[in-house]
Amino acid sequence: MKIADIRREYIKGGLRRKDLKADPIEQFNLWLEQAVAANLEDPTAMTIATVDENGQPFQRIVLLKNVDKNGFVFYTNLGSRKAQHIENHNKVSIHFPWHTLERQVHITGVAEKLSAVENMKYFTSRPKESQLAAWASKQSSRLSTRGVLEGKYLELKQKFAKGEIPIPTFWGGYRIRPESIEFWQGGEHRLHDRFLFTDAGEGHWDVERLAP
Incomplete structure (x- = not known):
């Protein structure tokens, strides 16, 4: 098998400007619902x-x-590698690969920490096992064996067996405020459709078609 010979045709249909919503967040939500x-x-x-x-x-x-x-x-864990990177340079990029639908969404923007209230609201909505995992894992730190992680999890499970699990001070969320959002739809003969929304300020977006 030659990797260079692996290919397929994109046949799900195109994306036209008339089909786009004026607000890229609404367009994203539509595609997410379809996914x-x-x-x-x-x-x-x-x-x-x-x-x-x-x-x-x-x-x-x-x-x-x-x-x-x-x-x-x-x-995420606020002591993780990604969080440390964001602390020093908060411009990030995110990408959604919806291969089955022959779609991608690429977003650039600035990451900012959520408020304590937002963190608390989401943390308390998580399953108890996920809450315990947030406490047990010092994300991105080195582990000698998996048993260390599992042992910590079981220790915390016993500790909080009869009560609520408090939110860790080292855990929280980020909001990525988008500066650009690109929608990619696969097309036949590699003639893909790409539309780039760029933040123009005050809730307005510029949109342009990009060559594939």
Whole structure:
């Protein structure tokens, strides 16, 4: 098998300017609803890219937990590598790869921490097992064995067996305020459709078609 020979045609249909909503957040929500309706695995999974102090990019997958006119929300350990990167350089990029629908959405923007109230509201809505996992994992730190992590989890499970689990001070969320949002729809013969929305201020967006 030659990797260079792996290819397929994109036949799901095109994307025309007349089909776009004026607000890219509304367009994103429409595509997200369609991804969910199509029973895609992890439709809210998104790759987030950050850079370290040397300009080295890093990518990882996180889950989108809310989206509205103010931006895209995800949660993490505030001591993690991604959080440290954001602390030093808060411009980020996120990407949704909905391969089955032959669609991608790429977003650039600025990440900002959520308020304590927002963090608390979401943390208390999580399953207890997820709350315990937030306490047990010192994200991005080195582990000698998996048993260390599992042991910490069981210890915390016993500790909080009969009461509510408090929100960790080292855990919270970020909102990515978008500066650009690009919608990509696969097209036949590699003639893909791409539309880029750019923030023009005061709730207005400029939109332009890009060559594939």
